[in-house]
């Protein structure tokens with residue numbers, strides 16, 4: 723009985739967060755997202771997948787935060803890569819939201835990708851593949867393949883630009899999520915070298931905590947020189 727009540731309360735809470743954020747999600751996808759939440763919560767008891775430990779916090783800081791991207795993603799964008807996806811944010815939430823789009827979720831830590839594979843199996847998702855390589859290695863097979871690149875909480879903007887711009891097609895978009903605009907100034911050199919420009923910034927507020935969230939729209943203007951990304955570890959040690 724308690725479980726049924728807890729489930730109903732969480733659904734109610736999630737619906738209220740979605741409504742305050744003006745995001746519409748059909749019922750069956752909400753059910754899938756709540757199943758993902760349950761799997762994450764249980765696994766997080768035995769292995770450290772996320773520092774947020776309670777379900778309501780996860781709903782706001784991980785699920786709603788990921789779904790803010792639906793306000794920016796276009797219908798004609800079909801192929802997505804999320805590097806440093808961790809426990810699946812934002813990529814796995816978006817894959818549930820957009821069953822008709824294809825997602826590649828990447829993380830260098832095997833146990834995180836194994837968790838994501840479990841969720842994919844449980845929810846029977848057909849539009850997601852995974853890889854536990856580092857971005858700098860995976861690029862060999864996936865250069866200029868994706869319409870959109872995603873990356874949340876992985877590194878400073880000028881570092882993730884070097885990881886992500888090579889993955890997207892010319893005119894494709896990189897939509898990193900950031901907490902503020904502080905990293906833009908020091909990313910000018912990286913943007914120039916990688917032939918990309920920041921086209922727009924979108925600002926949102928989380929519905930409960932009112933924390934600010936920024937999504938940058940970065941457009942790839944020309945092909946990326948094959949030199950980038952540099953070898954594993956160099957983008958972090960010597961950022962562009």
Ligand SMILES: C[S@@+](CC[C@H](N)C(=O)[O-])C[C@H]1O[C@@H](n2cnc3c(N)ncnc32)[C@H](O)[C@@H]1O
Nearest residue numbers: 806807808811829830831855856857874875876
């Ligand atoms: C702080 S976590 C963020 C996870 C998730 N995106 C989120 O926002 O909850 C950063 C993740 O990036 C991964 N990562 C860092 N550098 C990477 C690289 N070069 N290639 C692939 N994964 C990387 C780490 O293993 C880690 O799981």
